[in-house]
Amino acid sequence: MTIISPAPTLIPTTDEDPFSEAVLADPLPFQHRLREAGEVVLLERYGVYAMGRYDTVRSALLDWQGFESSAGVGITDFRAETPWRPPSLLLEADPPHHNAPRSVLAKILGPRELRTMAPRWQADAETLVDEVLSRGTEFDAVASFAEAFPLRVFPDAVGIPEAGREHLLPYGDHLFNTFGPENFLVEHGAPRIAEHSAWVNEQCARDHISPGGFGDAIWAAADRGDLTVEQAPLVVRSLLSAGVDTTVHAIGAVLHAFATHPDQWARLREEPALARVAFDEAIRLEAPVQTFFRTTTREIELGGVRIPERRKILMFLGSANADPRHWNDPQRFDLSRDPSGHVGFGMGIHQCVGQHVARLEAVSLVTALARRVESIELTAEPVRHLNNTLRAWKTMPMRVRLA
Structure with a gap:
C-alpha cells in the first residue's frame, strides 16, 4: 500500500484495491x-473516499442527511446510472420514501x-442438530448448519414454497457482489443472474x-394502505435479498469463533443465556x-479533509x-465484552431491520448445539467464499465431541 504523506490540506491516498482477491481473502492488514492513514482516505483506483475508523464510520452512518443511501449503497451512482434491478426500498x-416500508x-x-x-x-434447530449428529461427529459446518438452518426456517417464515430455494x-451472492x-466476482455470477432473479421476483407476488x-x-x-401494491413485492424481495446470505454468514462467523476460542464455548455451555452476546460479538469480530x-x-x-458533494x-x-481506538483487543472473541455498539448491522435509520430475526436463528441453533456438544474444533483450515461486500466461509471442516 502506497501512502502519500499529506500536507495539512491534502487527503491521504492509496493505490491499493480493497476488492482484490488478496484483500477480500484477508482484509485485516x-x-x-x-485506519492508520487517516479518518478519510482516497481510493485512487476508483476515485471514491473511504473511512475505516469506528467513530468516523458510526457518525457517517447516523448522518443520513449528509451521506445518503438513495444514490445506491454500492459503487454505482443511481443519479447517473440505471441499476440492474429496482432499488431496495429499505x-x-x-x-x-424509506419511512413506510421501514x-x-x-x-x-x-x-x-x-x-x-x-x-x-x-424445535427446528434441535431437529437439525439431531439429524447432523446422527450422521457422525465430523461435518462441514457451513453446509450442515450455517446454510441449512436459515434455508430451512427463514423462507418458511416468509411464506415461499420449498421448490426453487436453491436460487436464494x-x-x-450476486446482489452483494x-x-x-x-x-x-460479478462476472462469475452474471451468466445465471437473470434466472435467479426471475425466480425470486416471482415468489414476491401475492399469489x-x-x-x-x-x-x-x-x-x-x-x-390497508400502509404500502402501495407496487411497493409490496419490493419489500418482500428485500427480505429475500438481505435476510438469507447475511444470516448464513453470521452463523458461520459464530461457529468459527467458538471453534477457535474453546474457552468461550465452555463458558457458553455453563451460561446458555450468553448466546445472544455471542451472536453480536461474532458479528463485531467477523462483520x-x-x-x-x-x-x-x-x-x-x-x-481536515473536504469531501465534495455527490461523491461516493x-x-x-x-x-x-x-x-483498537474503540475496542480493547479487537481480534479476540470475548463473551465478557459488551459488543452492542458494533456497526455490523449499520446504524441509525438504515440499521438492519431484520437483525432480530437473524439473532433468533443463530441463538436457536447455537443453543441447540450447546445442549448436545461438549467441544468443537476445526479439522482443517476453513476456505473463504469471496464476495465484494460479504465476509463468508465456503467450507468449515469441524469435529465435535458429544456431551
Missing part, C-alpha cells in the same frame, strides 16, 4: 493501514412476532405467498457485511468493528 431509499417491516419483524416464532425455530443464495466494481407469514403480512399492509457505500449530499469536512464514500464496517 488492509483495514489496519486504512437499503437504497431515504426519508420520506415502519411496516419493523412491526412485522418485531418482538411480538418473534416471541411467537421462537419455540418453533428452537446465488441471487443474494454488485455493490462493488464489475470485477471477477405465490403462503398465508400467515412475513410475506402475507406485507401484502396485508398494502391492503459478515464488510462495506457499504454512501453518497455525500453536500460538501463535508472530516478530519466507502464505509468499512469490518474495519470499524476492529478499530
